[in-house]
Amino acid sequence: MTNLSHAVREAAGSVIDPELRRSLAELGMIGAVSAENGVAQVEVRLTIAGCPAAQKIESDVRAAAASVSGVTEVAVDVQVMTAEQRAELLAHLRPGGPKQNPFGPGTLTRVIAVTSGKGGVGKSTLTANLAASLAHQGFRVGILDADVYGFSIPALMGLAPDGVAAKPTRLDDMIVPPVGHDVKVISIGMFVENANAAVAWRGPMLQRTITQFLTDVYFGDLDFLLLDLPPGTGDVAITVGQQLPNAEVLVVTTGQSAASEVAVRAGVVARQTGQRILGVVENMGPLVLQDGSAIALFGQGGADTVAHELSIGQDKAVEVLARIPLSLGLREGGDQGTPIVLSHPADPAAHAINELARVIAHSGPSRAGINLGISPA
Numbered sequence: 001m002t003n004l005s006h007a008v009r010e011a012a013g014s015v016i017d018p019e020l021r022r023s024l025a026e027l028g029m030i031g032a033v034s035a036e037n038g039v040a041q042v043e044v045r046l047t048i049a050g051c052p053a054a055q056k057i058e059s060d061v062r063a064a065a066a067s068v069s070g071v072t073e074v075a076v077d078v079q080v081m082t083a084e085q086r087a088e089l090l091a092h093l094r095p096g097g098p099k100q101n102p103f104g105p106g107t108l109t110r111v112i113a114v115t116s117g118k119g120g121v122g123k124s125t126l127t128a129n130l131a132a133s134l135a136h137q138g139f140r141v142g143i144l145d146a147d148v149y150g151f152s153i154p155a156l157m158g159l160a161p162d163g164v165a166a167k168p169t170r171l172d173d174m175i176v177p178p179v180g181h182d183v184k185v186i187s188i189g190m191f192v193e194n195a196n197a198a199v200a201w202r203g204p205m206l207q208r209t210i211t212q213f214l215t216d217v218y219f220g221d222l223d224f225l226l227l228d229l230p231p232g233t234g235d236v237a238i239t240v241g242q243q244l245p246n247a248e249v250l251v252v253t254t255g256q257s258a259a260s261e262v263a264v265r266a267g268v269v270a271r272q273t274g275q276r277i278l279g280v281v282e283n284m285g286p287l288v289l290q291d292g293s294a295i296a297l298f299g300q301g302g303a304d305t306v307a308h309e310l311s312i313g314q315d316k317a318v319e320v321l322a323r324i325p326l327s328l329g330l331r332e333g334g335d336q337g338t339p340i341v342l343s344h345p346a347d348p349a350a351h352a353i354n355e356l357a358r359v360i361a362h363s364g365p366s367r368a369g370i371n372l373g374i375s376p377a
């Protein structure tokens with residue numbers, strides 16, 4: 001191989017696959033490469049025919065090859081992997097083999113289950129913004145959206161531009177999650193035909209789906225996996241407790257006592273199934289009006305009540321980690337699929353969530369009360 005073709009191979013191979021988030025060289029996606037008289041020819045092997053990322057991969061490879069000094073012309077030949085090549089790739093991505101839950105005991109990923117007692121308190125909005133904020137701070141982040149009552153995560157993460165959630169790519173039995181704002185997202189909303197279909201799901205079906213998401217979705221190495229679960233958590237708390245024994249629970253409430261009472265119950269159920277409480281967030285706090293005055297539409301103090309109640313009998317007090325005000329921008333950002341933590345970090349709600357992300361990132365996983373998986377005789 002000439003020096004020039006070697007340099008072209010290096011450059012093309014360093015392109016990152018937008019979904020799998022690994023280099024094309026590592027993924028075995030670069031085939032034959034030649035470079036003569038300034039003309040570079042690069043063969044790219046897509047994982048599957050009709051790969052949604054094909055155009056981006058092709059243009060990134062073209063740009064990478066063109067950037068090599070001495071190259072004046074680039075031809076990219078797009079092919080599709082053979083079944084053997086794909087099997088090799090899957091074996092490389094899942095060294096433990098298929099059907100393994102990488103987030104079980106001993107995982108290095110911090111799993112954070114965002115929960116609330118009742119719906120509509122901003123759990124999904126917070127999950128999306130927290131994920132985007134952590135990703136923006138350089139962490140590798142995924143979201144598993146299992147909120148059957150309102151799988152809004154794809155839209156909040158810009159992955160449902162026409163109201164229809166992006167479909168994940170399937171590589172044989174592996175599901176590759178779409179990426180929005182640098183966050184890998186998987187949602188029940190990506191698999192149901194119409195938005196009302198899943199609401200009638202009962203516990204066992206939901207539990208099976210969460211288990212399948214954990215085993216079949218390729219998240220790769222993550223620093224954080226955020227779970228958006230249905231409010232109340234009763235149905236899925238046991239599944240989460242069993243499958244994700246390291247999960248930390250972030251309880252979201254508004255200032256309203258009606259919301260905080262049920263939030264306490266959600267926290268208690270989570271704890272009963274072996275999960276630890278990471279802290280409490282009060283959302284929809286006082287809205288600051290143009291004249292500088294503030295109006296507490298949903299009351300105040302709900303999170304303090306929840307934190308207090310969940311601290312009773314514990315060695316370490318449960319803390320209120322953030323207070324997020326009502327914010328027109330936060331709501332609008334959600335509707336547009338652009339998390340406000342990225343678009344308007346100066347907004348008070350964005351600031352509060354960015355600070356929460358920093359607090360969580362620096363707190364380190366709480367090992368207190370860790371479930372050792374030993375049941376009493």
Ligand SMILES: Nc1ncnc2c1ncn2[C@@H]1O[C@H](COP(=O)(O)OP(=O)(O)OP(=O)(O)O)[C@@H](O)[C@H]1O
Pocket residue numbers: 116118119120121122123124125126147149150151152230231283284285324325326327328330331332334335349
């Ligand atoms: N701090 C806030 N300021 C203004 N609007 C907010 C705020 N938090 C959430 N919202 C809005 O409130 C509505 C409900 O939020 P969201 O869907 O995140 O709640 P949820 O708790 O996940 O509900 P569900 O569990 O029923 O899906 C959304 O329209 C969202 O944009």
